Amino acid sequence: MGSQDKQAPATSLKSGDRPAMLILDMVNCFDFEGAEALAPRALGAARRIDRLRKEFRAHGWPVVYVNDNFGEWHSEASKLVGRALEKDNPVTEMVKPQHGDFFIIKPQFSGFYATNLPVLLPQLGVSKLVLSGIATDICVLFTAADAHMREYDLWVPEDAVAAESDERGRWALEIMAQSMGAETAATSQKSLDQWLADLKQ
Numbered sequence: 001m002g003s004q005d006k007q008a009p010a011t012s013l014k015s016g017d018r019p020a021m022l023i024l025d026m027v028n029c030f031d032f033e034g035a036e037a038l039a040p041r042a043l044g045a046a047r048r049i050d051r052l053r054k055e056f057r058a059h060g061w062p063v064v065y066v067n068d069n070f071g072e073w074h075s076e077a078s079k080l081v082g083r084a085l086e087k088d089n090p091v092t093e094m095v096k097p098q099h100g101d102f103f104i105i106k107p108q109f110s111g112f113y114a115t116n117l118p119v120l121l122p123q124l125g126v127s128k129l130v131l132s133g134i135a136t137d138i139c140v141l142f143t144a145a146d147a148h149m150r151e152y153d154l155w156v157p158e159d160a161v162a163a164e165s166d167e168r169g170r171w172a173l174e175i176m177a178q179s180m181g182a183e184t185a186a187t188s189q190k191s192l193d194q195w196l197a198d199l200k201q
Contacts, residue, residue, distance in 0.1 A: 019196065020062040020126040021053055022111060024133030024140055026095045027067050027077075027084050034164045039091065041162035041169075042134050046094045048160040048187045049132045053095070055192050062124050064102040066111035066133075066143070077103035109139045112146035121152075128153040128199065130192070131182075132160040137172035144176045154182035155195050 026046065030039045053063050069075050070083065077097060084092040097103055106115050121129075129152045131140055140161050147154055156176050163169035176182040183195055190198075 016125045017127050018061055018125045019056070019128035019130060019192075020064055020121060020124060021056045021130045021132065022143065023049060023053070023063065023065045023095060024111060024131065024143060025067055025135070026133045027065065027080050027092050027097070028089075028134070029070060029084050029087075030089065030091070037164045038134060038162060041164075042091045043094075045132065045134070045160050045162040046091050048157060049095050052130065052132065052157070052160060052187060052192065056130075057098075057100070062102060062126060063097075063100075064104060064117070064120070065097050066104045066106055066115070066117065068139075069105045069107070075105070077105075080105075106139075109142035110146045111139070111143040112150070113142075118150070126152075128196070129155070130160075130195075131156045134162050136161040136163040136169040138163075141172045141176065144180055144182060148180035148182070153199055154180060155190075156182050156184050157187045157190075158184050159186040159188060 026042065026049065056063050067080060070080060081092065081096050102120065104111065104115050104117055104120070106113065108114065111117050129147050131144055131154060133140060140156065144154055144156060154176070156173065158173055161169065163172065173184045177184045183190070
């Protein structure tokens with residue numbers, strides 16, 4: 001609390017300077033090869049994602065789900081969530097979308113490729129992105145690269161993303177930090193307000 005008392009509250013950010021939280025592929029059936037290794041790691045990330053999205057909602061900042069469509073091109077958010085929850089699924093249950101959240105269906109790895117995300121974010125006045133979800137070395141990495149090319153400030157908390165193996169996760173995070181200038185500190189090491197304050201320095 002002490003250090004935060006000296007800085008402007010995060011809610012003072014003007015439109016055009018707002019952060020948004022992207023939650024990648026956490027509405028998921030976990031029925032693919034490698035899911036057995038990924039699911040428990042995703043559950044750990046889900047706990048951090050849940051806390052972060054509550055902060056975003058408290059500030060009135062956008063929470064955007066960017067999700068694969070499970071090959072169902074005519075599907076929509078509610079149907080994808082329903083399908084993911086047909087069996088016991090603590091990951092999706094913990095972080096399923098709520099009223100007021102945005103939901104974008106993506107056809108490929110990057111959340112920016114062939115979606116309306118590049119149009120939505122400027123409309124919402126967003127210049128900073130917190131990336132979370134799965135998998136760190138695939139969809140999170142590709143989305144971060146496209147966000148970097150569009151000059152978004154990035155925070156990819158290492159404890160809010162997950163990969164099938166810790167080694168591949170670390171490799172992807174290193175690329176995002178070294179090549180894209182992304183902050184990758186865990187939520188246990190850096191708060192949302194601290195990250196925003198750091199960007200002003």
